[in-house]
Structure formats: structure tokens, C-alpha cells
Amino acid sequence: MSLRKFILPSFCMMVAVATYSNNSSPKAVESLPVIDLVSIEDFLYDFNVSFGSPEQTLDIRLDIANGVLWVPGAPYFKSCDDDSDEEDASTSSTGNPTSTSDYSSSTSTSCPSGYSLYSILESLKNSSSYSCSSGGLFHGNKSDDFAYWSLSSDSEVLDVNDASYFESMYSDYIFVSGFWASDIMKASVENFTEYVNSEDSDESVLKLVRRDRKDESSSDIGNKSSTSSTLKSSTSTLKSSESSSSTSTAEVSIPNVKFVYSNASDVSIGSMGLGMGAILTEKYNFLSGFVKQDLIESNSYSLALNPTNTSKPLLILGGIDTSKYDGDLSLYPFIPVLDQSGVILNGTGAVNNILPVIPVTGYGVTSNSSGQSLVFSSTYDDKMSNSSYPKPALLDSRTYYNYIPFSTLIEIAVELNAYYAKSLQSWLVDCNAGISGTVDVYMGNMSISMNISSLLYPATDDNDTALYFLNGDEACLLSLLPDYELGYSVLGTPFLRHTYIAVDNEGRELAIGKAAMYGESTEKKLQQNESSSVNSLYAIESGLIPFAKKSNITSYEDLTMTIPKSINATGSIGMASEVQISNGEVYVPTGNETKRTMTATGSSLSSAKASGYSKQNKNDGNMGCANSRITLVATFLSIILAIL
Structure with missing residues (x-):
């Protein structure tokens, strides 16, 4: 990396004395619910939960920009691994993943300026086919506790036609529609091992207590003869199990969780909505159930995704x-x-x-x-x-x-x-640049x-063959x-x-x-x-x-x-830095023209892409006009997108 000059940050910043946001003293606590997230190649994050009774497990994706908890509902969605359906997932015109990986390659054409967000939404609504589910399906009719929900009456309804309907395109161009519903949700959290049951209240008051192994012998909380304890009440249930570390993992059961039972989306995994979203409230996000059960004090969280892969990505609730x-x-x-x-x-x-x-x-x-x-x-x-x-x-x-x-x-x-590669709609850079700064x-x-x-993604062709410069250095895409x-x-x-x-x-x-x-x-x-x-x-x-x-x-x-x-x-x-890719070579048209060559066995770079990392796959949904799966007259031509 060449640095032509060095200056200190001085722009747009008028110095002011930093103060705490509130005069109140921070409230120290012994424990907080901590969720272990599963890193998907270090750039997307999932969490496994269960819904219903009996339990049905599925993955939901970390989503801090949106505020609705939603899951792919059967029979509207099908499993991406189900080959028995009439339309195979690998050939769907909606761009479903072509393999078990969430990151299959795709091609698209750029659209001209002037496209309408409303047109995108309408085209998605009118589309007859949507993504399969790669993270699991929820069958509402197989759960004893499942019920459709009316937001206007704030109560259960018997018929789907009486349920409140949800339809939205999020700020990251993810489209979701479905019906509001209610059911029990179970989630595994760390740092909690036992309940304390308060007998001074007509209704059981449940408190989570952190217990280290070194304190186990002296603790008088819970039954030490069992590796797990279960306490039932009218509010919630939690099971605890010892782990190999100094803390334990517990299963929190939250009844009557409100979520969207999705009938259509342009993504294949549901959402752990942590924000407020289009309904302008935090009442129905993932955190709200934890607040209602007094497991956390407010609708809040903190996030430590870990830049060096030396520890687990963590979501800390409350x-x-x-x-x-x-x-x-x-x-x-x-x-x-x-x-x-x-x-x-x-x-x-x-x-x-x-x-x-x-x-x-x-x-x-x-x-x-x-x-x-x-x-x-x-x-x-x-x-x-x-x-x-x-x-x-x-x-x-x-x-x-x-x-x-x-x-x-x-x-x-x-x-x-x-260098910008128009055919890839991304910037190509020597992967060795990663260590420069x-x-x-x-x-x-x-x-x-x-x-x-961490900003460089490997560039591969259609056969997942890595691309290299002629000098042997690997080529990467700049994210x-x-x-x-x-x-x-x-x-x-x-x-x-x-x-x-x-x-x-x-x-x-x-x-x-x-x-x-x-x-x-x-x-x-x-x-x-x-x-x-x-x-x-x-x-x-x-x-x-x-x-x-x-x-x-x-x-x-x-x-x-x-x-x-x-x-x-x-x-x-x-x-000016745009390059032309043809027959395995990248041409750099500069005044002092230098040719840099990338090779990929058995493939022409004119059709090469970055599998799973290309601009066309930059997120779960149709972010931006060049990524849209839909066809808009006079603006979109033959756009195919592999949805995560």
C-alpha cells in the first residue's frame, strides 16, 4: 500500500468535552444472557432456535437493522435439500442456491439509473416463486401451541384470514411477507445455570443466577445431584446443563412469542430481528420476549463479532x-x-x-x-x-x-x-495487500x-477455481x-x-x-x-x-x-483503473500500459465470478438495482441471483 502523504484526522470534528450520556451510575450485574452465534465464513452470523411444541429447530440470522422476528413457514417454503418438489431448488428461476452452500455464484447485469424502489417491491409481491429455506422450516400445523395473531385486537385468532398480514421491504432490500403468529420459542444462552423461585409472590418470580464450577460445592442453589434442573411456572421455563468451561449453557423457554410466519421472501433464512423495523416499535423483535420474562431489563443488546477469530462471536442481551x-x-x-x-x-x-x-x-x-x-x-x-x-x-x-x-x-x-473489473462489478486486488495495513x-x-x-474475499471462477496473477499471487475482491x-x-x-x-x-x-x-x-x-x-x-x-x-x-x-x-x-x-478480462488475461489500459494476467484452469475469466463473495451475493437479499432477482420492463434484463 502506497501512502503518498500522512496527516492527522482533523476533518468535520469540533472538539467538545466527552461526557457520559446520563448522570446515573452504571448498573453492575452478576450475569447477562449471552448467545453464541455461528459464524458463516466470518461474514454472516446465525443462531439455532426452536419453535413450537413439540420442538422444531431452525436457524435464524443475526439482523440488527430490522425489527421483526420471522421464520420460513411451511407449506409456503420448501427445503433447499428437498429434491421431491415439482421444481428442483437448483434450477428455480428465483435464484435458489445451487448447492448446500449459502454462497453460490451468480451473474447479473447492471441497471440504468432511475429505477424505483416501489417497482422493486411490487415486482417481488407479484412474483409467483420464492426462495427455498436453507435454514429449516417451521410447520405451524404441527405445533400444539401455534396460533395466528391479530395486532389490532392483540389476541389469538383461529383463522389465517383473520391474522394481521405483514409485508415489507427492509432497508437492505430484503423482502418479507407473511402472517403474524404466536408460539413458544426456546433458545440456548450462556452464563446461567439455575432458577431462584421466590415464594413471596403469587406468581413465581424467576431469576437467573450465574454459577462458576469452583462455587458449586458451597452453593445452596438448586439440586446438585442432577446435571440439569427444570422449573415450570406461568411465565417461562429454563433448563441448565453443565459445560466444560467455567459457565454453563441454559435453555430459555419463552411462551407466546410474536413472530411473522412467512409465506414469501427473497432470502432463505429467517431473521433474528434485533431492531425496531417498519412497524416502528421494538414490541415484536427477538429481544421483546426476554424483556417480558424479566430476563433482561430493557430492549437492548451488545455485539462482539471478534475480528481475529480467537473467540466466539457473541450477542449479549440486555x-x-x-x-x-x-x-x-x-x-x-x-x-x-x-x-x-x-x-x-x-x-x-x-x-x-x-x-x-x-x-x-x-x-x-x-x-x-x-x-x-x-x-x-x-x-x-x-x-x-x-x-x-x-x-x-x-x-x-x-x-x-x-x-x-x-x-x-x-x-x-x-x-x-x-483495479475495477466490469464483468465482475467489483475491484480486484492482490491478496497480499491484506497485510499492508x-x-x-x-x-x-x-x-x-x-x-x-478482512476486506478481501477470494475470487474464483464458475468451477470454484481460485484466480491468480501471473506472478503466482492470489487475486481477491475488495468488499x-x-x-x-x-x-x-x-x-x-x-x-x-x-x-x-x-x-x-x-x-x-x-x-x-x-x-x-x-x-x-x-x-x-x-x-x-x-x-x-x-x-x-x-x-x-x-x-x-x-x-x-x-x-x-x-x-x-x-x-x-x-x-x-x-x-x-x-x-x-x-x-480510469477499469480493466478488461478476456481469455484468462486482465488488461490494464494505462498510459504506461502494463498487462497483469490472472489464470484459471479450464475457464475463461470473461465468465469468472467470485463464488459466494461477488457483488451479486453481497448480502442475503436484493440489495441495490444490480442485485435484483426480478425483471423490470426496460430496466432489468435477465437478472439471476443466488439467494443466501
Whole structure:
């Protein structure tokens, strides 16, 4: 990575004294429900839950941008592994996965500017075929506790025609429709082993207690002769089982969970909706059941996805763990979103602060060899307008690319010697660039440095054959794309992996810190070892994220993220660094023309793609016009997408 000059961050930041967000003292707790997430190749995250009685297990995907818990419902969905259906999943015109992998390759054609979000939604609604389910199906008719639900009467209804209907296209272009329903949900959580039953109340009050193995002999809680204990009450049930570590795993049973029993979607796995979503409330998200059962104090969570793969990605419900981040937490109220399309927020011109949108004050790079940093221009051209940072950016865990302003993307590409390949609709770069440094995201007095290695995805052809430069170096795709494709900036899992975020849905705010690089903050771990009284767990209360300090961005109140009615990119999108791929060779048309060659046995690079990592597969859904599976007259031509 070539760094032509080095300057310190100084743009768009008026210094202000950092203060805690609330005068209240942080509330230390002995335990919090912790969920182990399953990493899908380090850029998507799933969780296995069960619904119904008897239990039916299925996977749901981590989703911080949306606020509805939903599952693929039978018979509307079919299993991607079921070959007995009339239409085989591998040949479906809807672009279902062609293998057991969630990441099959695909091709698409770019669409012209001016496409309408409403047209995309209508085409999805009118489409007769949708994705199969790769994470499991839920059969409502096989559950004794299943019931359809009416939001207007807030009660069960007997007939599906009386159930409230849900239909939405999310901010990440995922479409979901279905019927509201209710059933029991069971989830495995860590750090909890026993119930304490309060006999002073007419109704059992259940409390979760953390118990270390070293305390087991002296503890008088529960039955020590059994490896599990079950306590039933009118509110919830929990089973505990010992694990090999110092904490245990428990199964929490939450009755009457409200969710969407989906009859159609353009993705193949349901959602662990942790936000508020189009219904403008946190009442029906994944966290709400835990709040109702008093397992957590508020509708809140923190997330530690782990950038170095040295520990498990964790979702901490209802609080924070101070050992999971280094330095301070910076506080950001949700930036309001103006929906000109009337599609995302369900109302043309609607303005709401319901999405996790943060202010980005700029980008830069840092060299590993010298430690010096280069901060890019404080202005940007996103091909829709010319403006100055800060610029709002949506945080989304179902997107594994970052969408940033076009001019900033070009600055990064220049530093990494990346070339744009039109046939791939992505930037190609030598994979060795991964060790050169970091790409830095600035948010006022907080900065997050993303290892370049985590921004590179392997490029392969249709046969999953890796692509190499002629000198033997492997070729990679850069997981950065211009945000004119969406109309707004999005920071996906390449960014989230390097952060520790804490979200207070009730207070409409979030806090961001630097993720502890090796699973736990070394400094805080040493402090805790020196004093057993040092606690790392703190509850998030409504309007109070512990230890979060206000950002020093003084122009924050004037920011709004706009979801446009249509995308109208202006000017030429052509790039001087664009390369031509033909017959296994990449031609770089520069003034001092140099030919760089990539080889792939038995395949022409003119049809090569990045299996599972290409721009066409950048998230679960149809994010951006170039990814849409649907056909729009005069705008979309023969678009096929493999859906995750």
C-alpha cells in the first residue's frame, strides 16, 4: 500500500468535552444472557432456535437493522435439500442456491439509473416463486401451541384470514411477507445455570443466577445431584446443563412469542430481528420476549463479532461486557431517516429514528510498516451529489460489503492498487495487500480500523477455481462498493467485526467501541484478575448505555439519511483503473500500459465470478438495482441471483 502523504484526522470534528450520556451510575450485574452465534465464513452470523411444541429447530440470522422476528413457514417454503418438489431448488428461476452452500455464484447485469424502489417491491409481491429455506422450516400445523395473531385486537385468532398480514421491504432490500403468529420459542444462552423461585409472590418470580464450577460445592442453589434442573411456572421455563468451561449453557423457554410466519421472501433464512423495523416499535423483535420474562431489563443488546477469530462471536442481551472492547464507548443517537420512496418505512415522506444509522466523518488508511495514517478528503462525490462529511451510514449485519461514497472508494482503490473489473462489478486486488495495513472509518472522536485482510474475499471462477496473477499471487475482491447503488451508505459485517456495539432500542441510541482484538481487553482482564470485585457486566437501561460518552460531532442534529424514491446517479461511472478480462488475461489500459494476467484452469475469466463473495451475493437479499432477482420492463434484463 502506497501512502503518498500522512496527516492527522482533523476533518468535520469540533472538539467538545466527552461526557457520559446520563448522570446515573452504571448498573453492575452478576450475569447477562449471552448467545453464541455461528459464524458463516466470518461474514454472516446465525443462531439455532426452536419453535413450537413439540420442538422444531431452525436457524435464524443475526439482523440488527430490522425489527421483526420471522421464520420460513411451511407449506409456503420448501427445503433447499428437498429434491421431491415439482421444481428442483437448483434450477428455480428465483435464484435458489445451487448447492448446500449459502454462497453460490451468480451473474447479473447492471441497471440504468432511475429505477424505483416501489417497482422493486411490487415486482417481488407479484412474483409467483420464492426462495427455498436453507435454514429449516417451521410447520405451524404441527405445533400444539401455534396460533395466528391479530395486532389490532392483540389476541389469538383461529383463522389465517383473520391474522394481521405483514409485508415489507427492509432497508437492505430484503423482502418479507407473511402472517403474524404466536408460539413458544426456546433458545440456548450462556452464563446461567439455575432458577431462584421466590415464594413471596403469587406468581413465581424467576431469576437467573450465574454459577462458576469452583462455587458449586458451597452453593445452596438448586439440586446438585442432577446435571440439569427444570422449573415450570406461568411465565417461562429454563433448563441448565453443565459445560466444560467455567459457565454453563441454559435453555430459555419463552411462551407466546410474536413472530411473522412467512409465506414469501427473497432470502432463505429467517431473521433474528434485533431492531425496531417498519412497524416502528421494538414490541415484536427477538429481544421483546426476554424483556417480558424479566430476563433482561430493557430492549437492548451488545455485539462482539471478534475480528481475529480467537473467540466466539457473541450477542449479549440486555447489557454490555466491558472486557469486549478497548478504550472508550462513543455514543450516537440514531440519525433520523427520511423515506422518500414510501417503501422502507411504510409511508412516503416518513421520517423516523428507528434504524441504527451513525455519522461517518471520513475515511483513511494506515500503514502497518510505518504506522502512519492518511486521511482522505473531507468532501465526497457519491455520483448523486457533492457534499462534505459527516455522512450517515446504516449498520447492517446481513450485508457483507461496505457501501461508501464513490470518490472515497476510488481513493482507497488507488492506495491498494486495486483495479475495477466490469464483468465482475467489483475491484480486484492482490491478496497480499491484506497485510499492508488498515482502512479506517472515522466517527468524530471514534475511529475503527478494519484490517485490509478482512476486506478481501477470494475470487474464483464458475468451477470454484481460485484466480491468480501471473506472478503466482492470489487475486481477491475488495468488499467495498459505491453507495450510489443503494442511494445511501451501508456498513456491513466487515465493519461490524472490528467494532463492539451496544444498542438501546428504547432510547434510540447506540454506542461504538474498538473490539478487543483477542476476545477480551487485556487491560481490563488484568484489572479483573487483580481484584475479584471488578465486574465486567453492566445492564443497559432505557436511555442509558453504561460508560458511553457523547460524541464530539457538533453538527449531529442536522443529519438525516435519505432513502430516495429512485436512484439517479449523475456523471460518468467509468473508472480510469477499469480493466478488461478476456481469455484468462486482465488488461490494464494505462498510459504506461502494463498487462497483469490472472489464470484459471479450464475457464475463461470473461465468465469468472467470485463464488459466494461477488457483488451479486453481497448480502442475503436484493440489495441495490444490480442485485435484483426480478425483471423490470426496460430496466432489468435477465437478472439471476443466488439467494443466501
